Amino acid sequence: MIQNQEKITKSGQDKSGQDNICVRFAPSPTGFLHVGGARTALYNWLFARKQRGTFILRIEDTDVERSEERFWRKILEDLEWLGLNWDQGPFFQHERREIYVQKAQELVQKQKAYYCFCSPQELERQREEAARKDIPFRYDGRCLKIPAQEALEHIRAGEPAAIRFRVPEAGKTEFHDLIHGKVSFDNRQLDDFIILRSNGLPTYNLAAVVDDMMMNITHIIRGDDHISNTPKQILLYQAFGFPCPQFAHIPMIMGPDNTRLSKRHGAVAVGQYREAGYLPEALVNYLALLGWSYDGQQTIFSIPELIEKFDLKKVSKKAAIFDPVKLDWMNGKYIRQIDEQRYISLALVFLHKAGLVNEAVVQQPPAAVIKILLSVRDKFKKFSELPALVDFFFVDSITLTEEARSQIMASQDNLSLLKELYERLLNIEVFDEASLEALFQDLIREKGIKMASLAQPVRAAVTGRSASPGVFLTMSLLGRERVLTRLANCLQTLGGGLRREEFVIGQEQGS
Known part of the structure; x- marks a missing residue:
């Protein structure tokens, strides 16, 4: 609830224990869902599920030029893939423009806002003047001095006008953030900000506040890059006479180099992780840990565990580091589970x-x-x-990697070993793991060598690489014909002394 005491606007009564908890995730469809947005959605979803509340999905598409249908459709698809189901929505702001205009005009009538007729050129001159004086730009309020009746005459004459919110000239706007604690802004540092543009489109702050009021949002959980928007939104709640929700600003996600996570760090869109073969539960588990920790030790959480243990009080103020190596490790564990x-x-x-x-x-x-x-x-x-x-x-044919070639040529005896193995494989009756292992054992016993001395060059010759599943399993799955063909090709390529007629006989016997 907003309280006015000694010109201080306050919000921040803890509502985490109240009934009818309601949160929202409100992405802008100007791009794909990135990991930062996905984590915001996740924290809201976990909070709602733990509190048995409502999770609303809202598409903030008032930016007509940049918003695209393909983006919001993919956002919905990615949320569904992550398992973050919503209870209401999706609601689209572009369908609610008349409401925003009405609410902006309501503030004008209450003298909490006023029409601004300044042209972009005039505002640019004011910015340049502020830059020359080396002071932050703050609108000088010249249109506030226009009498109401005169302003209406300008409007009736068709003169384009924006609507600005009238920020109190003194005092502070304070709120208690569930993560950052007390946050305070001096109202003198705030601009008389625009809430409705001259083209009739609402700005972010107006649309967000109006929607949050009408949807009865109790908690706003979002990135800490929105902290600067919060005093403006609190002032709007106050002007409308509506209780203010509780705010929780979660930490920014940084790359391993401690700069803001971006495309140069690799994949950032959720869809890219899906296409790369990450499991949704692994990505959810990892995203949950970007800023939140249960006990500092447990890292693997099932979805029910996350719902049970998630607590905003344990979310850090410090920026979280996105570590792709740790995500890969975690995804590997989930693949095996x-x-x-x-x-x-x-x-x-x-x-x-x-x-x-x-x-x-x-x-x-x-x-x-x-x-x-x-x-x-x-x-x-x-x-x-x-x-x-x-x-x-x-595949039918393979190419030896450099590592495989080096492994075969590591010893001058390897080619003769491969040729002898080839000749013995021609006569093996059953081509399965057990029979192959027995044949290998006989050969290494006769040669007085270790199994690795035979298995490694054989693996390289029949797979083209230095690593594979167990050599007996690999050979049995490849089958007699392909193993003989690849051994023969290897020997011919590397000068193992296998004559072409011997190779042909091998193929015929192995078919």
């Missing part, structure tokens, strides 16, 4: 995008494909990394 069916389904989507499997495989994956996917489940941190890990299973 989700149920097998969901894991396989998501993995196949990314293999299909990469062109490694067709739609039929996605709909009905063979047992071998499932086995491949399960064999690498703990080897990646986001699904976009998966295709590069398993592509050698799904």
